[in-house]
Amino acid sequence: DIQMTQSPSSLSASVGDRVTITCRASQSISTFLNWFKQTPGRAPKLLIYSISNLEDGVPSRFSGTGSGTHFTLTISSLQPEDFATYYCQQGYNTPHTFGQGTKLEI
């Protein structure tokens, strides 16, 4: 199985900050990398698919980069609604494993 490792596991930041979350895959996953946001009590929401493509309606302050095994999610200027848990996920092969999550806190 492909292991997905996120760092950091938690992150404290302030409104207006620029933050970056890293995701590493245990083997190459080509472009099959997605990012999700989850707030408490809610289902996950797709933010970015195929490394860098923003899902419809996702603000442009979110961006994704990377290739092969190393990927990043960047939020250019944190807004109050961005404080949540973020997950990466590989869709390269089954099981479609998720990272352990990064909790972004004030």
Next chain:
Amino acid sequence: EVQLVESGGDLVQPGGSLRLSCAASGFQFGNYLMSWVRQAPGKGLEWVAHITQDGSEAKYVDSVKGRFAISRDNSKNSLYLQMNSLRAEDTALYYCVIPWGHWGQGTLVSVSS
């Protein structure tokens, strides 16, 4: 509007069985591969299984192989997850997902004596 509504979650004893259902609407259900993803209380996300559009092929995470079975009825726009030999570690909120942009709100399965 795409809607996915899960049902069937319950409290069940270890070794018991449950059948989860997902009622889909607002899209051509038969055109989409469908997945189940679960989340244990306070934990991260775990992909459980998926099934192809015509139901001919299914894949599972190792921890549920031989115990869970995913199926679908395209005539009823419904997805199912038959869960047998349930264990405490199967306790989770189970989401029905159109990979990966649409998620239901989940149905809670609790396995405890």
